[in-house]
Amino acid sequence: MVKPRTFGYFFESAGKSLLRNSWMTLASISTVAVSLLVLGIFLVVAANINAVAANVEGQLQVTAHLATLSAAERGRLEAEIKAIPGVTDVRFVPQSEAWQRLLEWYGDNQDFLAGWEEENPLRDSFEIRADVSHRVPEVAAAVTVLAGVEEVLWGREIVEQLLAITRMMRLVGIGLMVALALAALFIIANTIRMAIFARRREIGIMRYIGATNWFIRWPFVIEGLVLGLLGGMMAASVLAWGYYLAVRALVQAIPFWPWVQPWPFLQQLALLLLSIGVVIGILGSGLSLRRYLDA
Amino acid sequence: MLELSNVTKAYPNGSVALNQVNMSVERGEFVFVVGASGAGKTTLTKLLLREEKPTSGKITINGKNIAKLRPHEVPYLRRSMGVVFQDFRLMPTWTVEENVAFAMVVVETAPRLIRRRVAEVLELVGLTNKHAQLPSQLSGGEQQRVALARAIVNKPMLLLADEPTGNLDPETSWGIVKLLLDINSTGTTMLMVTHAKQIVDTLRKRVVELESGCLTRDERCGIYHG
Structure with a gap:
């Protein structure tokens, strides 16, 4: 030693x-x-x-457009969505907010929207986020089958490419x-x-x-x-x-x-x-x- | 103290450097090993330092067969002997003192003892006032004195000198030989491989001659050519 x-x-x-x-x-x-x-x-x-x-990836989300629902029905649906594995955040977007966003999106070019505000053609929706980006498709599939959901948008092709x-x-x-x-x-x-x-x-x-x-x-x-x-x-x-x-x-x-x-x-x-x-x-x-x- | 029995060394290329060499050296002896270039002198040195292993035969130093040493035991064999080479082999970036002290550092001597013994040995070889110089600042003779000081600083029983005067002029060579004789007189066994005819002929010590790998002559008070 x-x-x-x-x-x-x-x-x-x-x-x-x-x-x-x-x-x-x-x-x-x-x-x-x-x-x-x-x-x-x-x-x-x-x-x-x-x-x-x-x-x-963190900005990827699933948007669920809703049928016309009562507050109670909407509450139940929100709870159901939150229960889906991988869902971390569910945010309700009323049709009025959706309309505002549309106006902001078009900015100075919103003239063609004039006259529509009275009968707002947009629907209420839920914006749903997943814990990891690759679970977005799964979450979207699970949301689609829920009662009260009319349409689910998640930009399948864009998300997959991204x-x-x-x-x-x-x-x-x-x-x-x-x-x-x-x-x-x-x-x-x-x-x-x-x-x-x-x-x-x-x-x-x-x-x-x-x-x-x-x-x-x-x-x-x-x-x-x-x-x-x-x-x-x-x-x-x-x-x-x-x-x-x-x-x-x-x-x-x-x-x-x-x-x-x-x-x-x-x-x-x-x-x-x-x-x-x-x-x-x-x-x-x-x-x-x-x-x-x-x- | 040192015994070679039937030592043969053949290299992989087929050349036989040593052939059935038998020789025995007593404690305190002074032996010259002479012979032409390629006679096997260098191989003999390498075998004694366990740089090479004999192909067959037995080499015993102090009763121990060094051919059988395991790699980790080799450093301990080398510590038991001092070595001096023709090309001095000093650490170029170390001072004289550090070069000599290193042999004692290797055996983990206490620094206080190292300082004392190094001073003693440098005085013996006449280099006290050059202790802080680098080898490059010394003459050839002085460098060989440093090498000699390093070789004897641990008081080895055997000193192996491989053409120690090979690079030195006659006068300087005699200075080194005188030192070797002094060291030998204190009981250190000396094995000196040399081409220096004048030195061998003058000292009239035991001479062993190698020729084409065979030991051809072993005389008690020999001269360079038999």
């Missing part, structure tokens, strides 16, 4: 080596930082695309993310491998002197950890700062767009990038050493 004070030596040795090989240290940290930054930027974009998709698009966006996003993460991993691991290759003679000397594999490995692993941590910190800082400024500007430019809010998203993102940096740093140096430690 290694004595505790020897760990002090490992840290000291890792620190000295990082300083003495300052160019290699700088190159490695920059590589880690740039790779993680690219990955981070993509994650930010992906999170925002996901937010848009979720926002669009769901297909959001699903595709997510899949492509995940695919790109995995590819990018692998590329970052490869680049970082390769940088560390080069750094270790440059020091293979040192490793050979340590072995002649009788250093055990773990004794050789520890300082390198600590170095990898520090490189990963510093690179991750750089990437996270640049990204957090950049995104914060970007969202501040964008919220003013496009106020109703569902931007992912910086908090706590950035905190999670920073933690993720730091963890990736540290894990790759440790694994990269630990594994790259193997070929110089065999036999």
Whole structure:
């Protein structure tokens, strides 16, 4: 077992080596930082695309046009609709409100509606929301068969297309993310491998002197950890700062767009990038050493 | 202390580097290993350091068959001996003091003892005033002294010197050889692989000659060419 004070030596040795090989240290940290930054930027974009998709999906609803019902009948029907699995919100829209909406919709071009307001041709309706977007069709089917419901509108084709698009966006996003993460991993691991290759003679000397594999490995692993941590910190800082400024500007430019809010998203993102940096740093140096430690 | 019995080393390409070598070295002996290039001297060093395993035969150091060591036991074998190479093999970015101290750090000696012993050894090799310099700031002879200091800092029983004067001019070489003799006089067994005819002929120590992988000569007070 290694004595505790020897760990002090490992840290000291890792620190000295990082300083003495300052160019290699700088190159490695920059590589880690740039790779993680690219990955981070993509994650930010992906999170925002996901937010848009979720926002669009969240607006999907089922509209049930009603026959002429008494208040009691309507109350009963509302209770029945609320009992359908997946239904989260049921809102009654009286025909007068529907008419108002129609007027607002046409804005300045509402002239052709003049004369209709007395005999409002629109019906009372319920607007129904589902907990998850893909349950909208199910909910619509269940509402259709209820007594008192004359017609159910849910934009079957639009909803189905929209769901297909959001699903595709997510899949492509995940695919790109995995590819990018692998590329970052490869680049970082390769940088560390080069750094270790440059020091293979040192490793050979340590072995002649009788250093055990773990004794050789520890300082390198600590170095990898520090490189990963510093690179991750750089990437996270640049990204957090950049995104914060970007969202501040964008919220003013496009106020109703569902931007992912910086908090706590950035905190999670920073933690993720730091963890990736540290894990790759440790694994990269630990594994790259193997070929110089065999036999 | 060191015994080779019927040691053969054949490489996968078919070349036989050592062929049925038998040899025994007593504690405190000083032995020169000589022979032309390709005679098997380097292979012998590699076998003793357990960088290679013999194809057949037995190598015992202090009663232990080192061919049978498991990989994790090899570092402990290497700690029991000191090694000096022709190309010094110092850590280029470490100071003289750090290079020497490293051999003691590896065996987890207390820092206080390391400082004391390193100072002692640097004085012995005459480099006290260069303790904070880097190898690149030293002459070849000085670098070999650092390597020597590192090799003996843990007081090994066996010192393996693979052409320690190969890169040095004659005068500097003699300085190193004198140090080796001093170290040997304190009881350390010395195995020196060399091409330095003048040194071998002058010292008249035991000479073992290898020729095409076979041990062809073993003389108590030998010279370079038999």
